[in-house]
Amino acid sequence: MTVLNTNALGVTLGDPLFSNLTLTLSKGDRVGLVAANGRGKSTLLACLAGEFEPTIGDITRARGLRVGYVQQNVPDAALAKTLYDFVLEALPPDQQDYESWRVDVLLDELSVPYDLQHQPLRTLSGGWQRTAMLAAVWITEPDLLLLDEPTNHLDLHRIALLQQWLAALPRDLPVVITSHDRAFLDAVTNRTLFLRADHARLFPLPFTPARTALAEADAADERKHTNDLNKAQALRRQAAKLKNVGINSGSDLLLTKTKQLTARAAQIEGAAKAAHNERSAGDIRLTNSGTHAKALVSLDDVSVETPDGRPLYRTGQKWISPGDRVVLLGANGTGKTRLISAVQRAFTEDVAGLRCAPSMVPGYADQHLSQLDDQATPMSTVTTEFDIGDQRARSALANAGVRIQMQDTPIGALSGGQKARLSMLVLRLRQPNFYLLDEPTNHLDIEGQEALEEELIAHGAACLLVSHDRSFLRNVGNRFWWIQGKKLVEVDSPEDFLIGEMNAA
Numbered sequence: 001m002t003v004l005n006t007n008a009l010g011v012t013l014g015d016p017l018f019s020n021l022t023l024t025l026s027k028g029d030r031v032g033l034v035a036a037n038g039r040g041k042s043t044l045l046a047c048l049a050g051e052f053e054p055t056i057g058d059i060t061r062a063r064g065l066r067v068g069y070v071q072q073n074v075p076d077a078a079l080a081k082t083l084y085d086f087v088l089e090a091l092p093p094d095q096q097d098y099e100s101w102r103v104d105v106l107l108d109e110l111s112v113p114y115d116l117q118h119q120p121l122r123t124l125s126g127g128w129q130r131t132a133m134l135a136a137v138w139i140t141e142p143d144l145l146l147l148d149e150p151t152n153h154l155d156l157h158r159i160a161l162l163q164q165w166l167a168a169l170p171r172d173l174p175v176v177i178t179s180h181d182r183a184f185l186d187a188v189t190n191r192t193l194f195l196r197a198d199h200a201r202l203f204p205l206p207f208t209p210a211r212t213a214l215a216e217a218d219a220a221d222e223r224k225h226t227n228d229l230n231k232a233q234a235l236r237r238q239a240a241k242l243k244n245v246g247i248n249s250g251s252d253l254l255l256t257k258t259k260q261l262t263a264r265a266a267q268i269e270g271a272a273k274a275a276h277n278e279r280s281a282g283d284i285r286l287t288n289s290g291t292h293a294k295a296l297v298s299l300d301d302v303s304v305e306t307p308d309g310r311p312l313y314r315t316g317q318k319w320i321s322p323g324d325r326v327v328l329l330g331a332n333g334t335g336k337t338r339l340i341s342a343v344q345r346a347f348t349e350d351v352a353g354l355r356c357a358p359s360m361v362p363g364y365a366d367q368h369l370s371q372l373d374d375q376a377t378p379m380s381t382v383t384t385e386f387d388i389g390d391q392r393a394r395s396a397l398a399n400a401g402v403r404i405q406m407q408d409t410p411i412g413a414l415s416g417g418q419k420a421r422l423s424m425l426v427l428r429l430r431q432p433n434f435y436l437l438d439e440p441t442n443h444l445d446i447e448g449q450e451a452l453e454e455e456l457i458a459h460g461a462a463c464l465l466v467s468h469d470r471s472f473l474r475n476v477g478n479r480f481w482w483i484q485g486k487k488l489v490e491v492d493s494p495e496d497f498l499i500g501e502m503n504a505a
Contacts, residue, residue, distance in 0.1 A: 001027050003065055003144055003174055004048060009057035011043050014405075016197045018044065021057070023193065023202065025144065027172040032179065032189035032207050037401065037417025037445045040195055041178040045069060045146045048176065068142025072149050074129045079122035083112065083132045086121060090136040106135050111161050126153030145169075147177045151184050152416075152442060153367075155332040156468050156501040163187050163502075180445050182207055183470040236262065295319040296360050296434045296462050297343060302353040304335050304342065304488075312338060315353075315488040318481065322433070323460045327473045329497045330483030336466045339488075340366075340438050343464060356434075363432030367439030369419045371426065374412030378402050378422050381411065386429045400425040401448070416443035424452065435463035441472050470498060 003025050010019035017040030025031065035041050046052035047059065049069035061067075078086055088096055088103050107117055110131055121129055130150060137145070151159050159181070166175065166188045179185050185192070185207035192210035194201045201217060203210040299318040305311050312335035320326055330336045346354040347362045356362070365371060372381065382393045397407050401421040406414060411422065420443035427435070435456070441449045453475045456463060467473045473494060480491050491497070 001062075003027060003062045005060045006048075007058045007060070009044075009047065009054050009059065011040060011047065011052075012055045013043070018195050018200060019056075019198055021195075021200050025174045025176070027174055029174040029176075029191055030166075030189045031174075031176045032185040032192045032210075033176055033195060034178075034185070034192060034207065034446060035195040036447050037421070037443075038415060039197070042072070042148050044195060045148050045176065045178065048144075049146055062143075065144060066140065066142045067144045067146065068137040068140060069146045070130075070133050070137045070148060070150060072130075072152065074121050074133060080120055082118050082120055083107075083124065083128065083135075084117040086132050087135045087139055090139050102139055103135075106139055110135055110165065127155070127158055130154070131158070143173070145173060145175045147175065147179075149178055149180070151179055151181045154468065156470070156498065157332060159184060159468065160502040180441070180449065181469055181471070182446060182449075232266075295321050296357050297346075297464070298355040300353040300355070302339075302342065302351070304338050306335075306338070311486075313483055313486045313488055315339070318488065318490070320434070320462055320464060322462050324462050324479050325456060325476050326464045326479045326481055327477035327494060328464060328466050328481050328483070329491075329494055331501065334483040336483065337438060340436060340464070340466060343436055360434050361430070361432045362434050362436060363427045363430050364436045365423050365427055365438070365440050367442040369416075369423050369443070372411050372419060372423060374410060376411055377408050378411060378414070379407045381422065381426065382429065385426070388429075396425060396429070397422070417445055417448070420444045421448060424448075433462060435461055435465070437463055437465035437467075439467055440465065441467060441469045 004023075005025070006021055006023045009021040009023070011017045012019075021044075033041050033044065043052060046069070047054050049067050050059075050061075051069065074086075081089070084103060084107070087107065088100055091099060091102070112128070112131060112135075116124060116128060121132060124132070130153060134147070134150065150162060154162065163184065169175070175188075177185070177189060187206075189206050190204070192203050192205060192207050194203075194210075194214055201214055203213045205213060297320040299315040301317060302315040303311055304313050304315065328336050328339060342351055342354060344362075344364055345351050346356050347360075347364075376384075378397050379390075379393060382388065382397060383390065386393075388396070394404065394407060398404060402414075402418055402425075406418060411419060414422070420440075424440075424444075440452065444452065449469070449472055453472060455461070456476055463476075465473070465476070467476075477494065480494050480497075482489050482491050482494075482497055
């Protein structure tokens, strides 16, 4: 049964985000919505929810359809409310008194600790804020659920809980999900829509097999485009020969035939469509400064502690050499970020047991993008910190996915994805030989994640990284350190840890 249908839907905001989109959502559909940052995913969800008016086209909804739209951020006006009250107030006023038990049941299903339920939303992490928004929407009993980046800021345990929660929903409930987490999309979707400015593609497959099908379809389009152009060129060559013969012989029939062949060639060229080329992902290219050091970072049984000095674990004897891409594994709260912070401090000051090679050139990026100044502009950030001219700076920003119209805008006004790309550009321009990365993919789209993966591997980069993105850490890591109790243990593979985190949910 169809619950929602779009016909020739399009949105233009300066540039076209998408156009001529025809989409049918039926009961049981679990659709993954995939596109590069800034290409219209959130806008399309807002259109489906009835909160944004498309530029062109129509949306037809089943009579009485209740749409639940879980956005990325809590409204500013709600930040002072407790998580519990935020969810309770999503109920109609006449139900809030005698159906408050539904809030208790739902928050228990979502594994929200009691002490967090009664804290103001502004004091909670981004992950718990997203959980609150999901609860506030679900308690309204929607017939169609729209989720915008539900895994952002969630650790592996919370991602596993969300996967399980989605799997337990009624099978006939349609869900549309935007996410940059490839493993998550594979686990929770059965259809994938690749949103494009022109000619979006829908496949009845989860993300990974759909991505393969998309590559095959694009390759077929490229072959057809090449064949069409070759056919048009052959017709033009034939027309040129006939024209010469017709002029020399004075044959009006041949000259007429020449015009027909030329018109046919023009028609074929006009109809030929080039294969899609995704340019909005930006161009992330990391380069490394040279070093002859055998070990860039050495850890001599470092004691990792909480901010108030309580011991968490000891590292034992560890080192990171050129080419080592070390992934730090551990449950939430075990002290991954504390070790990252200790290594970062060691760049500029003495830290007991932690030594950095004199030839180390460090580069740091964290999930909060704290290395960027929200008051500065992308242009001033690049030109002030690095000795490059204006023209080269603008070109570098454009190649990194920061469009010309955004380059003189305060960084605070950029989207999370644009900030992430700017952060990667700043990192590249420093030309480090050691990367310290704390959730570097948090705001990067799939194209950007894959570009970062390829660059780290291709350049033999040395890095210590923390990531909750299973695909990213599997693809990038060649060494794995696991926080187990009071020790940091090196393991051959992340799989035991990942399985444990997913099963613990």
